[in-house]
Amino acid sequence: MFLKGKRALVTGSTSGIGLGIARALAAEGAETIITGFGGKDEIAKICAELGASHIDADLSTAEGAEALMAGAGHVDILVNNAGMQFVSPVEEFPVEKWDKIIALNLSAAFHTIRLAIPGMRQNGWGRIINTASAHSLTASPFKSAYVSAKHGLAGLTKTVALELAQSGITANCISPGYVWTPLVENQIPDTMKARNMTREQVINDVLLAGQPTKRFSHVEDIGAMAVFLCREEGGNITGSNFSMDGGWTAQ
Ligand code: NAD
Secondary structure, three states: OOOOOOEEEEOOOOOHHHHHHHHHHHHOOOEEEEEOOOOHHHHHHHHHHHOOEEEOOOOOOHHHHHHHHHHHOOOOEEEEOOOOOOOOOHHHOOHHHHHHHHHHHHHHHHHHHHHHHHHHHHHOOEEEEEEOOHHHOOOOOOOHHHHHHHHHHHHHHHHHHHHOOOOOEEEEEEEEOOEEOHHHHOHHHHHHHHHOOOHHHHHHHHHOOOOOOOOOEEHHHHHHHHHHHHOHHHOOOOOOEEEEOOOHHHO
């Protein structure tokens, strides 16, 4: 319970990876604030399980991010995880989707970071952890906005790390490949139908085609990495981008 007395804000933590990170931080005693969309009952259940509070905010606008940070107050651990995807050839990419992905996957982190830093500086301690992606290091076709935003997030993280280098605050990215989340699992039946494939074929030949280990990461793996970065032993790790992608970006 080494995080007792620390306040952690994890964006996009009503499901998937963010929830995994929030669970891991709460299990180490952090007072956790979750954000993200979802049913009232589902969110209340998560809050009860983690002893967390929930703040409702649309992070695809600067005002939403500002309202979140005003509501959260001081945070010791800031995890920027909320994100979305849209797939389209670049010449047909809807402009409003481009704007939204850049706003949510990149600009929201800029806003939360700039607003969290003064309090962290005052305490001489802080951890900024950004969920980037294998797509912060490499590209795939039809994901122009996502790849641009995630590369940008990796660049933002490095810049922030350098600016905060002697402040006791670290800034790092965790970059998953495919992670087993409801989002991924729910794609399988449709893809089976669309491509006339078995479940195993969809998993191995479609989803894990670029992931040499041929296995998914689990949200608990990402949570464990976030916890490690919060430890005192993680205090000299800053400006790093941790791939957790089964070898995807090693190719
Ligand atoms: P998810 O869809 O399960 O969770 C996304 C979270 O963001 C939810 O809590 C959702 O409510 C919240 N969110 C969505 N739009 C929002 C908005 N406008 N304002 C505020 N919150 C909003 O997704 P996930 O798979 O857990 O992904 C989480 C992060 O991990 C994302 O940044 C994603 O790019 C990244 N990632 C995921 C994978 C994967 O395989 N699942 C791989 C690499 C990176």
